[in-house]
Amino acid sequence: MLEVSNLACSRGDHRLFSGLSFTLRPGQIMQVQGANGSGKTSLLRTLCGFMAQDEGTIAWCGEKICDLDEDYYAEMLYLGHLNAIKDELNALENLRISAGFSGAKLDEKEALSALRRMGLRGRERLPTKALSQGQRRRVALARLLVSEAKLWILDEPLTALDVGAVALIQELLGEHLARQGMVIFTTHQPLQVAGIEMHSLSLP
Amino acid sequence: MNGVKEFSLLDLLALVIRRDLVLAMRRRADVLTTLIFFVMIVSLFPLGVGPEMNMLRKMAPGVLWVAALLSSMLSLGRLFSADYLDGTLEQMMLAPQSLSVLVLGKMAAHWMVSGLPLVLMAPVLGLQFDMSMQALGVLIAGLLLGTPILSMVGAIGAALTLGLRGGGVLLSLLVLPLCIPVLIFGAGAVEAVSGGLSAASHLSLLGALFVLALVFTPWVTAQALRISME
Numbered sequence: 001m002l003e004v005s006n007l008a009c010s011r012g013d014h015r016l017f018s019g020l021s022f023t024l025r026p027g028q029i030m031q032v033q034g035a036n037g038s039g040k041t042s043l044l045r046t047l048c049g050f051m052a053q054d055e056g057t058i059a060w061c062g063e064k065i066c067d068l069d070e071d072y073y074a075e076m077l078y079l080g081h082l083n084a085i086k087d088e089l090n091a092l093e094n095l096r097i098s099a100g101f102s103g104a105k106l107d108e109k110e111a112l113s114a115l116r117r118m119g120l121r122g123r124e125r126l127p128t129k130a131l132s133q134g135q136r137r138r139v140a141l142a143r144l145l146v147s148e149a150k151l152w153i154l155d156e157p158l159t160a161l162d163v164g165a166v167a168l169i170q171e172l173l174g175e176h177l178a179r180q181g182m183v184i185f186t187t188h189q190p191l192q193v194a195g196i197e198m199h200s201l202s203l204p
Numbered sequence: 205m206n207g208v209k210e211f212s213l214l215d216l217l218a219l220v221i222r223r224d225l226v227l228a229m230r231r232r233a234d235v236l237t238t239l240i241f242f243v244m245i246v247s248l249f250p251l252g253v254g255p256e257m258n259m260l261r262k263m264a265p266g267v268l269w270v271a272a273l274l275s276s277m278l279s280l281g282r283l284f285s286a287d288y289l290d291g292t293l294e295q296m297m298l299a300p301q302s303l304s305v306l307v308l309g310k311m312a313a314h315w316m317v318s319g320l321p322l323v324l325m326a327p328v329l330g331l332q333f334d335m336s337m338q339a340l341g342v343l344i345a346g347l348l349l350g351t352p353i354l355s356m357v358g359a360i361g362a363a364l365t366l367g368l369r370g371g372g373v374l375l376s377l378l379v380l381p382l383c384i385p386v387l388i389f390g391a392g393a394v395e396a397v398s399g400g401l402s403a404a405s406h407l408s409l410l411g412a413l414f415v416l417a418l419v420f421t422p423w424v425t426a427q428a429l430r431i432s433m434e
Binding site (some may be wrong): 048049050052073074076078081082083084086093101102 | 211215216219223226230231246284286289291292294295296297298299300301302308433434
């Protein structure tokens, strides 16, 4: 369970938001809404611990994330604007390495089946520089399939994706929530997960 | 999801080293520039100073060490910047294992790619300066201990200057003064042997610096990376 209370963040001298409180329980999904520059990405990066908040606390299962540190990182997965994939490596290598960073050993078969489900059949061993933007995003999103993290923090996951991939992401979110996972994300595209109530958080 | 196995710290270390070596092999130009720069600088000295054997022999250790220092600066800028730009560094910081171990892996890979070639090339270049076999041996031993220190101390600078404009120059200004002890003891060891003394004291001090760097620099670099990510 992720509890945020009275959170305030600023970028430079500019206060982005303050007094922000919300709770995300197992099986819940929350969309962060707001105009460009309202601090959606900053909020998500603060939840990851990349940025320090000005005020307030972020607690994971009752303990502050700054105290939990690596125990918290073991239970969360972050997907940012940047895909975190290497042009020189192929999709398979990229996926296995990023799974390694998140602490999971992935054998080739599991990695291949995840990439195939992401619609990358036949492109698993191409250097990712030969892939299109949407396909690179799919390689990055394949991490969702092989992750055991409870909390997914997704920043604009739908960028550059086609209709089919968006449907697939909706399906993945549904499966994750059914496993009592939690999702907090931002998007400017409509995203519905069948049969699940979408909580929303509006930044001023 | 399906039978995920836990990753030990050693696995993580091996993963990072292997990954960085594969990346270096696929971007060979970067590796070669460091080595060619080293060879160039060292070879310029006999041409500039003239072929007087005694003088060349005397300045050889200093020249080789300064050249090694400068060429290791060349590749430091790239240590974290590529990972920073494509977002991999974010993922590394979210690794549930220790970030310090990840950083240590990157340092080790950096040394294998940019330090080890210098060590292997140094004896060949030493011959240009008419160094004795014994002096060459001590030079190699010194470089073997010293170049990893350059990678490790340099990593702190690389982490601190991450994402800055003109970071390369700033990096050299930060790191070069910190590397002076390595230069003194490394070049001193060769001079001691050439002068008929034992190099043991210089080499032990280099060894001590190496151990000190091994213990502290990964942690300091990890903290510096966290500061740079904000």
